[in-house]
Amino acid sequence: xxxGSRAWKARARSKSLPANxxxxxxxDRVALLRGLWxxxxxxxxxxxxxxxxxxxxxxxxxxxxxxxxxxxxxRKTAVFVRDRSRFTKLLKGPLLPDKVYTTARAxxxxxxxxxxxxxxxGAAVAATDRTARKCLTHASTSELMKIVPGSLYxxxxxxxxxxxxxxxxxxxxxxxxxxxxxxxxxxxDHDCFDIQMEDQTNPYFxxxxxxxxxxxxxxxxxxxxxxxxxxxxxADEMRKVIGKKIKEKIPVERDKFIKGCMRNGIDEQLATKIxxxxxxFAGYGFNKAHSVCYGLLAYQTAWLKANYPxxxxxxxxTSVKQNTDKLVEYLADCTQRKLRILPPDVNESGKDFxxxxxxxxxxxxxVKNVGExxxxxxxxxxxAGPFASLAxxxxxxxxxxxxxxxxxxxIKAGALDGLPGNRSxxxxxxxxxxxxxxxxxxxxxxxxxxxxSSDESGGxxxxxxxxxxxxxxxxxxxQEKEAIGVYISGHPLSDKADExxxxxxxxxxxxxxxxxxEMVTIGGVITASRRVVTKAGGQMLVAKLExxxxxxxxxxxxxxxxxxxxxxLDEAIVVIKGRVKERRVVGKPPGYIxxxxxxxxxxxxxxxxxxxxxAWPFNQARYLNAQSRSQTADRDRPxxxxxxxxxxxxxxxxQRLQALRDLLRNAQSGDDRVxxxxxxxxxxxxxxxxxxxxxxxxxxxRSLFGADNVWLADTA
Numbered sequence: 035x036x037x038g039s040r041a042w043k044a045r046a047r048s049k050s051l052p053a054n055x056x057x058x059x060x061x062d063r064v065a066l067l068r069g070l071w072x073x074x075x076x077x078x079x080x081x082x083x084x085x086x087x088x089x090x091x092x093x094x095x096x097x098x099x100x101x102x103x104x105x106x107x108x109r110k111t112a113v114f115v116r117d118r119s120r121f122t123k124l125l126k127g128p129l130l131p132d133k134v135y136t137t138a139r140a141x142x143x144x145x146x147x148x149x150x151x152x153x154x155x156g157a158a159v160a161a162t163d164r165t166a167r168k169c170l171t172h173a174s175t176s177e178l179m180k181i182v183p184g185s186l187y188x189x190x191x192x193x194x195x196x197x198x199x200x201x202x203x204x205x206x207x208x209x210x211x212x213x214x215x216x217x218x219x220x221x222x223d224h225d226c227f228d229i230q231m232e233d234q235t236n237p238y239f240x241x242x243x244x245x246x247x248x249x250x251x252x253x254x255x256x257x258x259x260x261x262x263x264x265x266x267x268x269a270d271e272m273r274k275v276i277g278k279k280i281k282e283k284i285p286v287e288r289d290k291f292i293k294g295c296m297r298n299g300i301d302e303q304l305a306t307k308i309x310x311x312x313x314x315f316a317g318y319g320f321n322k323a324h325s326v327c328y329g330l331l332a333y334q335t336a337w338l339k340a341n342y343p344x345x346x347x348x349x350x351x352t353s354v355k356q357n358t359d360k361l362v363e364y365l366a367d368c369t370q371r372k373l374r375i376l377p378p379d380v381n382e383s384g385k386d387f388x389x390x391x392x393x394x395x396x397x398x399x400x401v402k403n404v405g406e407x408x409x410x411x412x413x414x415x416x417x418a419g420p421f422a423s424l425a426x427x428x429x430x431x432x433x434x435x436x437x438x439x440x441x442x443x444x445i446k447a448g449a450l451d452g453l454p455g456n457r458s459x460x461x462x463x464x465x466x467x468x469x470x471x472x473x474x475x476x477x478x479x480x481x482x483x484x485x486x487s488s489d490e491s492g493g494x495x496x497x498x499x500x501x502x503x504x505x506x507x508x509x510x511x512x513q514e515k516e517a518i519g520v521y522i523s524g525h526p527l528s529d530k531a532d533e534x535x536x537x538x539x540x541x542x543x544x545x546x547x548x549x550x551x552e553m554v555t556i557g558g559v560i561t562a563s564r565r566v567v568t569k570a571g572g573q574m575l576v577a578k579l580e581x582x583x584x585x586x587x588x589x590x591x592x593x594x595x596x597x598x599x600x601x602x603l604d605e606a607i608v609v610i611k612g613r614v615k616e617r618r619v620v621g622k623p624p625g626y627i628x629x630x631x632x633x634x635x636x637x638x639x640x641x642x643x644x645x646x647x648x649a650w651p652f653n654q655a656r657y658l659n660a661q662s663r664s665q666t667a668d669r670d671r672p673x674x675x676x677x678x679x680x681x682x683x684x685x686x687x688x689q690r691l692q693a694l695r696d697l698l699r700n701a702q703s704g705d706d707r708v709x710x711x712x713x714x715x716x717x718x719x720x721x722x723x724x725x726x727x728x729x730x731x732x733x734x735x736r737s738l739f740g741a742d743n744v745w746l747a748d749t750a
Contacts, residue, residue, distance in 0.1 A: 082115040262294025352386040358519040377448035425496035428471030446513035458502035543583035557609040609655035680743040
């Protein structure tokens, strides 16, 4: 039994053993040590050790080991056993089952660490966090791995508290982000200190007025209990109030905390200052359970992705098979990692995505209009042997379940590409095949099948397929998009990827990492569009733009509708400049009428949208950097132009010049020049910044300076 100054309520560092325990019989001393190790000790791979914040208890444990002739060494808060063999011989292992350590690895233990795992973790951090990615644009793989603290690679779940908490806390919560440091300049002194709390091993480090280091939510709660005499329930309520930013309750908690501190002898000014340290912490503080879970899941995910990439991605794709936006994103990841994606196949696909050799095969359930009943029917019938033709499928399956709509979707998705005929021929012969199958079903129902044949067709010969030319590449891709929601055999942008990269600033997958109102230029193919009418009678356009990395919703407001809507047509390849907006902001402005569509309601909304300001057909979009322009000639782009502006009145009008600067700052870079003319016959002077003179930009100039004072001319 462990004694203390206040019995079992004693503080941890006041614990001690009975003074005469060293003179107990050996059997009792061994039993006491075994109980101590089962409570606060460890039998881990590093050797038996016992920890306690009570230095008195640590000394007494060392004395007990000495009486049993077990060698050890002591630190202030721990005893480390050197003689493992004698220790194990005497104590004969722990009493508690969860203290048993064996060389066999448990089913839920961490897998063997490999360099590939840490590489995946580092790459994932860089891909997820915008600032980290910006810092590591030119980094090598080894540098990516440095994001995960190399000295803290954990071998036990507990190790994730330190190894990953800082990384994920910064990445996922709103008020803190890693920042690239360009330079450091001294600007003065600022208090930076530790708050050393009684009974806390680590101090709370305060910098820039916020508790920033060695701190979890539990420790902030403990501060409230120690300083203001909060109960455990009151401390948890305080955590919820400031963590969830419940504005009406924060002043109440603040007053309660300050009054509690004052009752414990802390003056009001100091108590107020401590509260000011605690309150911002709630915006990013994690509890330890969350930190461990994030770290453990990150490790397990990285291990699976590094060691079993095909199986991992197949499971991931299955989990989002009904979410087209996510499906596009993860398929792009597979392409980037050189993982082959195979179309669905009636003779090979299961219900979900599966690994087939060195590739991932689409599941039949991912095809639109193919329900679970149809999938089960196909799999059950092919158990007797693979399907030989479209007619064979219709003869063997129940055509009431696998009906015309199902088969048409399977053909368009490429699920019958392994059977005779191209997709055009299979679609043309579908009706005849269904009639053949229905005749066989009727014959079987009437008992007219041959006693000497297993033929399912009722004696009729299977119909052949009519001759048709194979569908063109564009038609084939459009069919896949219609049937599955994604492109499989190719992509309309595959042969334009490099050119698109030179004409844009970001890939669509990067938009979710950008701040609100960031100006970007993106490109892709319009896969869907719809026009809506506001209550004021204005027209808007909402389109879905897809590139090789993902999809995004593009919103064209009434002001830009006349100029942009003719270009944003279905299947058009375009380049669009606009501002990044959160999905809840764009698409539902005042007066916006939301169309009622069950299909749209089922689909998860994109996280961000793009507010379109300018757009160009792909062939007319300009390169965005001089290096690309010099390397590749663009024969389709129009010749560079010059915009001339006549400044009448006061040429130094500050308001008008500031408006001009704002227009140029938001304009897309290009080859066109802007010239200013002072007065009606004054000297012209070119502006240094070349721009792209889009129709909307020219209209803005005319509105600012007057239509008669703005004109275009070709550059020399």
